[in-house]
Amino acid sequence: MIMAAATPVPTPTTTSRLRVLVIEDERDLVDGLVYNLQREGYDTIVAHDGQEGLRKAQTLLPDLILLDIMLPTLSGTEILRDLRGGERTRDIPVIILSAKAEETDQVVGFSLGADDYVTKPFSPRVLMQKIKALRRRVEGTADSTEVIEYLGVKIDRVRHRAYVENEELDLTPTEFRLLECLLRQPGRAFTRHQLMDAAIGEGAIVLERTIDVHIKTLRKKLESADLIETVRGVGYRFRESR
């Protein structure tokens, strides 16, 4: 394709262009998203209703999905449930776009396995930053960083040791996994259910309040009550900044 002289040439940061599937029924919003995504160097696929979106996700296996909740024919939460249940689609990162700002909807989204969440109206810049952050996370977990450090807390995954300001912590395996999960994504709120999956193992039959007990002992060992923050109605997150 020959570009017009006035068109700025995008500088590609990766050799293969990532494909983003946008499942959204508001046409104006779709147009804006497609414009911004393409400008950032992504290829785009669009679906305007739920069934079309699910079908395209399952057949085209995009690298990332932007998913609206209120959709004709099939809701975003139903799509997410199906995607997470499918062998080939369960690991595709999903960012939910929703008009609903209530925390309960975020809980539902996260408990179904959404990776991130933006509430409409959102700024394209914020969404693009979230997409980039999510890609770093996905790529980061693929080569599984051996040492994670944030706000003075350090985890060495290979040696299975944890430190605060270079003082070693005496953690149980569950506390270690819990801290690792939180520390990997500072600022991200995790539901108790997600933390249970990460720390105790998927399908383990334990009460959600068990996590509260582990968090309590973890805070005590960190000698800080505010590094791990309580997110009301959701769960917990690692503090994003001091």
Ligand code: CA
């Ligand atoms: Ca909608």
